[in-house]
Amino acid sequence: MKFSVSEENYIKGIYHLQAETGMVNTNSLARELSTKPASVTDMLKKLKAKKLLNYEKYHGFKLNENGNKLALHIIRRHRLWEYFLVKKLGFTWDKVHPIADELEHVSSKELIEKLDVFLETPTIDPHGDPIPDTNGKLPAIKQINLYGIALKKVVIVSSVGNQSPQMLDMLKHYGISIGTKLTVNKVFDFDGSMQIKISKMPGCIISEQVAKNIFVYYD
Amino acid sequence: MKFSVSEENYIKGIYHLQAETGMVNTNSLARELSTKPASVTDMLKKLKAKKLLNYEKYHGFKLNENGNKLALHIIRRHRLWEYFLVKKLGFTWDKVHPIADELEHVSSKELIEKLDVFLETPTIDPHGDPIPDTNGKLPAIKQINLYGIALKKVVIVSSVGNQSPQMLDMLKHYGISIGTKLTVNKVFDFDGSMQIKISKMPGCIISEQVAKNIFVYYD
DNA sequence: AATTATTTTTAGATTTGTCTAAAAATAAAT
DNA sequence: ATTTATTTTTAGACAAATCTAAAAATAATT
Numbered sequence: 001m002k003f004s005v006s007e008e009n010y011i012k013g014i015y016h017l018q019a020e021t022g023m024v025n026t027n028s029l030a031r032e033l034s035t036k037p038a039s040v041t042d043m044l045k046k047l048k049a050k051k052l053l054n055y056e057k058y059h060g061f062k063l064n065e066n067g068n069k070l071a072l073h074i075i076r077r078h079r080l081w082e083y084f085l086v087k088k089l090g091f092t093w094d095k096v097h098p099i100a101d102e103l104e105h106v107s108s109k110e111l112i113e114k115l116d117v118f119l120e121t122p123t124i125d126p127h128g129d130p131i132p133d134t135n136g137k138l139p140a141i142k143q144i145n146l147y148g149i150a151l152k153k154v155v156i157v158s159s160v161g162n163q164s165p166q167m168l169d170m171l172k173h174y175g176i177s178i179g180t181k182l183t184v185n186k187v188f189d190f191d192g193s194m195q196i197k198i199s200k201m202p203g204c205i206i207s208e209q210v211a212k213n214i215f216v217y218y219d
Numbered sequence: 220m221k222f223s224v225s226e227e228n229y230i231k232g233i234y235h236l237q238a239e240t241g242m243v244n245t246n247s248l249a250r251e252l253s254t255k256p257a258s259v260t261d262m263l264k265k266l267k268a269k270k271l272l273n274y275e276k277y278h279g280f281k282l283n284e285n286g287n288k289l290a291l292h293i294i295r296r297h298r299l300w301e302y303f304l305v306k307k308l309g310f311t312w313d314k315v316h317p318i319a320d321e322l323e324h325v326s327s328k329e330l331i332e333k334l335d336v337f338l339e340t341p342t343i344d345p346h347g348d349p350i351p352d353t354n355g356k357l358p359a360i361k362q363i364n365l366y367g368i369a370l371k372k373v374v375i376v377s378s379v380g381n382q383s384p385q386m387l388d389m390l391k392h393y394g395i396s397i398g399t400k401l402t403v404n405k406v407f408d409f410d411g412s413m414q415i416k417i418s419k420m421p422g423c424i425i426s427e428q429v430a431k432n433i434f435v436y437y438d
Numbered sequence: 439a440a441t442t443a444t445t446t447t448t449a450g451a452t453t454t455g456t457c458t459a460a461a462a463a464t465a466a467a468t
Numbered sequence: 469a470t471t472t473a474t475t476t477t478t479a480g481a482c483a484a485a486t487c488t489a490a491a492a493a494t495a496a497t498t
């Protein structure tokens with residue numbers, strides 16, 4: 001089945017909202033998609049007719065099996081493109097979202113599978129979010145906060161809590177980005193700062209505040 | 220200025236038709252775009268209002284300066300994506316057109332420039348068509364006569380001197396058309412005939428006379 | 439429980455791009 | 469030079485996606 005760009009954007013919007021709240025309501029989806037509640041109601045009827053969600057009027061809605069599957073496929077496309085834009089074209093991670101929002105609607109299945117192979121089947125996108133596989137399954141990655149990690153273990157940076165330009169600037173200075181492998185060598189009790197080591201770079205010290213914003217998983 | 224997918228497709232269609240005939244007429248554009256003449260007339264008014272073409276009703280139309288520039292930018296995007304799909308993702312050249320038709324409308328200027336750098340600024344796409352540069356200028360490709368070309372080099376057929384039905388019939392028989400990649404393997408001194416090889420086809424021999432009517436450029 | 443406030447839906451309009459069918463202009467043929 | 473044929477344009481309708489303004493349903497408050 002083929003879906004319009006607009007329909008796909010609604011599905012994605014609903015998916016993101018229901019991840020947090022379970023049931024979604026008209027106003028919050030209108031806000032999420034920068035549109036009006038009346039437009040949301042109109043589209044909900046269409047999506048219900050296409051059997052993508054459960055919807056009883058005046059009582060909220062949520063994606064069903066089909067809707068969830070579709071959402072995950074759209075998200076797969078989005079995150080694979082983001083990965084491509086950062087790793088291959090050299091974009092910084094804070095610039096890729098709007099471009100991936102356009103690319104994600106290019107619908108060729110063969111394109112996405114070949115892109116996936118070309119990128120060597122990544123599982124985490126440049127923002128640290130997991131990339132669903134061909135079947136729409138999310139990889140199980142347990143993210144752990146860097147602050148409180150076991151010493152001397154190699155971990156991989158998977159996401160960053162604070163994605164402000166200031167934080168980005170700081171991480172750039174330290175040479176830390178999504179996918180960076182590092183080891184915590186020591187924690188200073190005095191102020192909670194940590195000495196970390198990235199291969200081929202001199203060791204450095206990051207503050208407790210920075211560490212608490214970095215999430216990792218074991219290699 | 221921002222243009223819709225539909226507007227861009229019309230501009231591209233007009234560009235392709237006027238390359239052959241100079242002035243374009245309503246019916247042929249409708250045929251080219253698989254739409255109806257009435258729809259073409261409607262769109263022509265819009266494109267005239269946007270100052271992309273010269274149009275006097277009942278008397279045909281053609282792109283002006285702005286329209287030509289836009290067309291070349293769209294074609295640049297299309298051909299860069301085709302190059303990417305073939306050279307990086309491993310598509311065969313006969314499968315990429317419809318996908319590039321979608322990708323070409325993703326409008327980020329920065330995306331196209333970074334893609335261009337990533338691909339190392341190619342000048343010829345997988346079909347043998349030239350790729351316009353950042354400013355919309357078509358690269359000057361030096362056409363060389365097939366007769367007297369270096370042996371064993373891959374060349375691309377760019378034009379044919381004699382366009383008589385007899386010649387076209389003959390080229391069709393050999394499987395040679397614009398964009399065909401071939402290699403000259405041997406020249407027979409006796410009569411100047413050449414043994415050529417087109418990929419996925421058995422080698423064949425063409426006369427000196429035919430060879431002198433075929434123009435190519437290096438791959 | 440009745441009133442007030444909020445949320446959601448309907449009704450009707452708008453924009454973009456398309457269509458069919460009929461009218462108008464141009465081109466071709468006798 | 470008329471008639472006939474073709475091409476192009478208009479007029480009016482339609483589908484998708486949106487909007488505003490008003491009505492209906494639900495939730496919150498006294």
